[in-house]
Amino acid sequence: MFRLVHPLAGLLALAIICLFWTATVTVELLGTSAQVAAVKGAIPWGFLILIPALIAIGGSGERLARDRRGRLLSTKQRRMKVIAANGLLVLVPCALWLAASAAQARFDSLFVAVQGLELLAGGLNIALLSLNFRDGLRMTRRWPAK
Ligand code: HEM
Numbered sequence: 001m002f003r004l005v006h007p008l009a010g011l012l013a014l015a016i017i018c019l020f021w022t023a024t025v026t027v028e029l030l031g032t033s034a035q036v037a038a039v040k041g042a043i044p045w046g047f048l049i050l051i052p053a054l055i056a057i058g059g060s061g062e063r064l065a066r067d068r069r070g071r072l073l074s075t076k077q078r079r080m081k082v083i084a085a086n087g088l089l090v091l092v093p094c095a096l097w098l099a100a101s102a103a104q105a106r107f108d109s110l111f112v113a114v115q116g117l118e119l120l121a122g123g124l125n126i127a128l129l130s131l132n133f134r135d136g137l138r139m140t141r142r143w144p145a146k
Contacts, residue, residue, distance in 0.1 A: 006060035007136065013053040014129045016046055020095075021122045028115065033105055040102035043095045054087065072135045079128045086121050086128075094118035 020043050027039045058080055065073055094114050101111050137143035 002060040002063045005056055006064060007133075009053045009056040009060065010129065010133050010136065013050060013057060014126065014133065016050045016053070017122055017126050017129065020046060021119065021126065024115070024119065024122075033102075033107065036107070037102040037105070040095075040099045044099050047092060047095070051087075054084065058084070068139075070139075072139050076132050076135050079132050083125050083128050083132075086125055090121040091118060091125065094121065 023039050024043075027035050031039070061076070061080065065077070094117055098111065098114055098118060101107070101114075134143055138145055
């Protein structure tokens with residue numbers, strides 16, 4: 001069961017963060033203020049799926065790791081700590097603040113700065129999740145070793 005849940009939760013988390021990221025960039029570049037507010041208002045609801053998916057990845061990953069050692073595994077565990085800290089300490093507060101500001105049509109320079117920070121933090125988590133996905137496939141020999 002954990003062998004199935006683990007990669008599926010990984011794919012789901014990656015898909016959700018990529019969707020948040022591309023929807024944000026698209027609407028900021030091409031959308032109206034109302035559309036920006038709609039996307040910013042929808043993102044916190046996505047956390048109701050994203051956060052359980054991240055918990056499922058970590059929980060199932062630790063379970064699968066019980067009898068394993070090695071560099072790939074310890075690197076994945078280190079990355080997961082950064083993913084979780086970045087998510088809880090940067091992405092969630094930024095997203096909640098941006099949703100509240102957009103709902104009041106407050107698109108000032110602070111909004112732009114926080115939006116930039118959120119995109120950077122989101123990009124970091126996309127990169128780290130992708131690296132963990134690749135190294136998971138290396139551990140099961142579905143991806144060529146270095
Ligand atoms: C605490 C963090 C993590 C730990 C301890 C962990 C541990 C593991 C272990 C032990 C395996 C080998 C399973 C087996 O032998 O069948 C594995 C595979 C895998 N992991 Fe992780 N993982 C973690 C995070 C992640 C993340 C964040 C992702 C993706 C976003 C991910 C994606 C995968 C994938 C795709 C596989 C290969 C599954 C397969 O080929 O069947 N892992 N992981």
